[in-house]
Amino acid sequence: MDESRLTSTSMNEVLERFKAGKPAALSRGISIVENQRDGFEAFLHAAMQTKLQGRRIGLTGPPGAGKSSLVALLTEFYISQGERVGVLAVDPTSPQTGGALLGDRIRMNDIAIDENVFIRSMATRGSLGGLAATTKEILDLMDCFGFDRLLAETVGVGQTEFEIARAVDTVVVVLVPESGDSIQAMKAGLMEIADIFIVNKADRPGSDKLVKEVRQAIHLRSGHNFKGFAGHHGPVIEVHDTAELNELDDELGWEPLVLKTNALTGEGIQELTQAIESHEEWIQGSGELQKRRKLRTEVRIREVMHRELVNRSIASRTVNKILTKRVEAVLSGHATPYSVAMELVDQFLEKDQ
Amino acid sequence: MDESRLTSTSMNEVLERFKAGKPAALSRGISIVENQRDGFEAFLHAAMQTKLQGRRIGLTGPPGAGKSSLVALLTEFYISQGERVGVLAVDPTSPQTGGALLGDRIRMNDIAIDENVFIRSMATRGSLGGLAATTKEILDLMDCFGFDRLLAETVGVGQTEFEIARAVDTVVVVLVPESGDSIQAMKAGLMEIADIFIVNKADRPGSDKLVKEVRQAIHLRSGHNFKGFAGHHGPVIEVHDTAELNELDDELGWEPLVLKTNALTGEGIQELTQAIESHEEWIQGSGELQKRRKLRTEVRIREVMHRELVNRSIASRTVNKILTKRVEAVLSGHATPYSVAMELVDQFLEKDQ
Numbered sequence: 001m002d003e004s005r006l007t008s009t010s011m012n013e014v015l016e017r018f019k020a021g022k023p024a025a026l027s028r029g030i031s032i033v034e035n036q037r038d039g040f041e042a043f044l045h046a047a048m049q050t051k052l053q054g055r056r057i058g059l060t061g062p063p064g065a066g067k068s069s070l071v072a073l074l075t076e077f078y079i080s081q082g083e084r085v086g087v088l089a090v091d092p093t094s095p096q097t098g099g100a101l102l103g104d105r106i107r108m109n110d111i112a113i114d115e116n117v118f119i120r121s122m123a124t125r126g127s128l129g130g131l132a133a134t135t136k137e138i139l140d141l142m143d144c145f146g147f148d149r150l151l152a153e154t155v156g157v158g159q160t161e162f163e164i165a166r167a168v169d170t171v172v173v174v175l176v177p178e179s180g181d182s183i184q185a186m187k188a189g190l191m192e193i194a195d196i197f198i199v200n201k202a203d204r205p206g207s208d209k210l211v212k213e214v215r216q217a218i219h220l221r222s223g224h225n226f227k228g229f230a231g232h233h234g235p236v237i238e239v240h241d242t243a244e245l246n247e248l249d250d251e252l253g254w255e256p257l258v259l260k261t262n263a264l265t266g267e268g269i270q271e272l273t274q275a276i277e278s279h280e281e282w283i284q285g286s287g288e289l290q291k292r293r294k295l296r297t298e299v300r301i302r303e304v305m306h307r308e309l310v311n312r313s314i315a316s317r318t319v320n321k322i323l324t325k326r327v328e329a330v331l332s333g334h335a336t337p338y339s340v341a342m343e344l345v346d347q348f349l350e351k352d353q
Numbered sequence: 354m355d356e357s358r359l360t361s362t363s364m365n366e367v368l369e370r371f372k373a374g375k376p377a378a379l380s381r382g383i384s385i386v387e388n389q390r391d392g393f394e395a396f397l398h399a400a401m402q403t404k405l406q407g408r409r410i411g412l413t414g415p416p417g418a419g420k421s422s423l424v425a426l427l428t429e430f431y432i433s434q435g436e437r438v439g440v441l442a443v444d445p446t447s448p449q450t451g452g453a454l455l456g457d458r459i460r461m462n463d464i465a466i467d468e469n470v471f472i473r474s475m476a477t478r479g480s481l482g483g484l485a486a487t488t489k490e491i492l493d494l495m496d497c498f499g500f501d502r503l504l505a506e507t508v509g510v511g512q513t514e515f516e517i518a519r520a521v522d523t524v525v526v527v528l529v530p531e532s533g534d535s536i537q538a539m540k541a542g543l544m545e546i547a548d549i550f551i552v553n554k555a556d557r558p559g560s561d562k563l564v565k566e567v568r569q570a571i572h573l574r575s576g577h578n579f580k581g582f583a584g585h586h587g588p589v590i591e592v593h594d595t596a597e598l599n600e601l602d603d604e605l606g607w608e609p610l611v612l613k614t615n616a617l618t619g620e621g622i623q624e625l626t627q628a629i630e631s632h633e634e635w636i637q638g639s640g641e642l643q644k645r646r647k648l649r650t651e652v653r654i655r656e657v658m659h660r661e662l663v664n665r666s667i668a669s670r671t672v673n674k675i676l677t678k679r680v681e682a683v684l685s686g687h688a689t690p691y692s693v694a695m696e697l698v699d700q701f702l703e704k705d706q
Contacts, residue, residue, distance in 0.1 A: 045691035049689070051685060297684055298676065298680055301683065305666060308694055310662065323655075326654070327647055330653075330654065331646060332404060336397070336398045337656075338394045338398035341657035342661065345661045349702065
């Protein structure tokens with residue numbers, strides 16, 4: 001079916017089948033949201049009549065760090081635990097056609113036939129704005145479809161991943177030894193969002209050095225109070241006793257864990273799942289999860305409100321009439337975008353309802 | 354002086370000195386805009402009481418393509434022609450400290466002491482949203498300071514550069530032979546914004562192949578009508594007779610030029626400046642420049658208006674009171690961000706002025 005001719009009747013059909021738990025309807029629903037089809041917000045509203053409680057893990061890092069392979073391994077692990085897993089992969093550096101992603105997806109395709117797994121890629125290079133908001137809406141949609149676990153994979157090259165990080169419970173930042181320079185450039189921002197650092201492709205030269213550098217950066221940021229705790233770490237942290245870690249965390253907050261993995265051999269994956277569990281226990285026990293969910297709900301509401309305000313101003317005949325008149329005044333230097341914008345806002349708020 | 358304690362009095366001082374043409378005041382003004390200091394829009398409004406008529410050239414492309422070197426060479430050329438040149442370099446992949454840029458800037462520093470040149474870098478990795486809008490405001494500010502020519506350099510890795518491209522008259526896309534894959538990924542979007550393609554580092558293997566590929570992509574996009582014109586191109590286009598090109602352009606629109614350069618030897622730079630001139634003549638003669646300026650003025654007004662609407666809604670006590678109440682309802686599944694947002698918009702537009 002041609003989605004450009006999607007009617008509200010067929011949207012209702014999608015909704016019914018979505019609520020009945022049909023994966024094809026989830027797929028269609030995501031397309032509705034991704035393309036911001038007429039009525040997509042009403043669709044989301046109708047779909048979201050439920051508590052969002054999927055456990056959300058985000059993986060971010062530079063292109064080629066092996067995020068997709070790690071996501072595939074994590075997915076395999078969680079379905080082996082009887083969980084239903086939804087995967088969303090966002091690559092803002094790829095064109096809509098998404099050719100670049102296909103190679104990475106081979107392993108993913110092996111597990112994609114499992115009925116407990118749902119995988120969606122968004123390759124959205126060149127789409128103007130709104131990527132982060134759309135991604136969060138798709139995560140919400142996947143969440144209320146009823147997955148136990150949501151894995152969000154984002155390429156960390158711009159700014160989008162920082163926003164998406166705020167839409168998950170646990171942020172895993174994936175680094176590789178050879179991407180030294182880009183890591184340097186990314187570090188400042190990544191330190192703020194990472195709950196767990198992974199040095200993937202750990203068999204390659206420089207991985208121990210990178211682990212050490214990341215730990216130093218963490219401790220530098222944490223300050224002197226953390227030095228005792230930092231000494232507790234071995235060259236690769238071993239998370240055998242999560243209770244012990246949690247005790248420290250409750251006192252100290254969460255200090256990002258640093259682990260080595262090799263997605264090709266599966267080395268370190270068990271430790272990664274343990275680290276994720278450890279972080280989940282901490283955010284639940286400390287009240288941090290509740291805090292994050294509340295904050296991201298507020299952010300979601302505000303984003304929708306802002307989009308609606310903007311859309312109504314775009315549709316406003318009063319606004320458009322004045323705008324058309326005033327453009328020439330700005331071009332000739334007799335007005336500025338600021339004086340015209342303030343006039344438009346005042347008119348819009350007073351007279352245009 | 355500590356800018357965090359910038360008062361409106363000192364902002365007025367900056368403004369006076371800005372209008373008197375002091376580069377230090379431009380620098381301070383840019384910081385005011387970049388940090389969105391209280392009153393920055395009033396500052397921009399007061400600064401912009403003039404027609405914007407600087408000729409604007411944007412350079413974009415992948416990291417390491419040699420954009421900075423090309424900008425330095427172009428700057429040298431334009432000041433040798435007696436022009437005053439403003440340069441704005443935006444790298445959304447670098448942290449605020451901007452260490453990564455310093456290496457590239459050495460050549461730039463050689464010309465930075467010329468009194469007819471002003472250079473500003475923004476390394477803004479991790480800044481949340483608004484980068485494109487801020488960049489455009491800084492370009493406007495530099496424009497009304499009175500430069501004959503504005504050069505905007507943006508790293509093409511995300512989406513920001515597409516928006517910034519719309520803030521200039523002539524878009525130069527810089528490619529290098531070795532970045533084949535990323536170019537493939539970028540092509541779709543770049544085709545839409547490029548007025549001139551540069552294959553830099555033309556001494557490296559693969560440069561002729563890349564020139565050929567880019568031309569094929571252009572012709573594929575232009576369709577059959579352009580075949581005759583395409584045949585006019587040699588392996589490297591020679592722009593000796595701009596009138597001839599313009600005649601074709603008036604009939605056919607503008608077909609992006611493809612040139613080879615070597616920023617290290619200066620090879621191809623003269624051809625680049627001719628291509629830029631040729632494009633400028635075309636946009637002026639064809640009415641395209643007027644169209645672009647009108648469109649970007651409209652976009653600027655709308656951006657300011659949207660920001661103001663959002664800011665007023667954030668400051669609204671009515672909105673915040675309802676929001677605080679309703680978050681719990683969303684968390685428990687009794688409301689959605691969509692129902693709450695619509696309620697907030699209605700309240701804001703009706704009662705909150």
